[in-house]
Amino acid sequence: MTMLFYLAGAVALISTISVTISTNVVHALVYLIISLLAVAVIFFVLGAPFAAMLEAIVYAGAIMVLFLFAMMMLNLGQATENEEKAWLRPQLWVGPGLLILVLLVQLVSVLVTQRVDVVPVEVGVHELSVLLFGPWLLAVELASMLLLAGLIAAYHLAKR
Amino acid sequence: MPSIPYEHGLILAAILFVCGLIGVLTRRNIVFVLMSLEIMLNACGLAFVVGSARWGHADGQIMFLMILTLAAAEVAVGLGLIIQMYRRFHTVDISVLSEMKG
CATH class of the missing domain: 1.20.120.1200 (NADH-ubiquinone/plastoquinone oxidoreductase chain 6, subunit NuoJ)
Structure with missing residues (x-):
């Protein structure tokens, strides 16, 4: 891995x-x-x-x-x-x-000072969706509004 | 399970971000500027997912989903603007947009 x-x-x-x-x-x-x-x-x-x-x-x-x-x-x-x-x-x-x-170079020199080894734990779709539709529900709603706004703006801008 | 050094993931994200930043600063073709912005957003998402793996928590992945949504909306609007600009000026050079006549 x-x-x-x-x-x-x-x-x-x-x-x-x-x-x-x-x-x-x-x-x-x-x-x-x-x-x-x-x-x-x-x-x-x-x-x-x-x-x-x-x-x-x-x-x-x-x-x-x-x-x-x-x-x-x-x-x-x-x-x-x-x-x-x-x-x-x-x-x-x-x-x-x-x-x-x-x-x-500055960024890398700061980053190399913290040496932590990550053992990846799989965070699957179940845990993610429990969080998304629990504490992050407002963010999901705002994201949907953002996508709708993007859709309408793209339609108007690309129209001849 | 073999481990991955946390700082290497963050350094990779930093280098990808810098590649995108150089593209944004030096390119004059607006399509390449938009692509470089995508690279930068993607590097931010990579940093969030690395942090999520570091702390064993899903919040970083949720921030990645938000970045994904933002990138999709941004690209849709940006490409609409590029198409409109190409229709008006018949070029993709951003220096023709330097005159703001109000």
């Missing part, structure tokens, strides 16, 4: 970096789907099978397919890819990249 965690983590890292440096939108989307599936494997290893399933179904399935449909509607061609290559000049991303790297 520990090997699986590191393997999936490496896959997630490599595919996320590929998303960040890719110039073709559709290739980046496929890399992003791989990254999300790798994170789903990590969730499974960490004892969260319901979260893993939702990650695969909702994130990698629904949201990314929505992205792909929107890309098909936009129909971005070779010209956009060439533009993207011209925009990805090193002098544009070296400055912010270095500053963010400093922040990352």
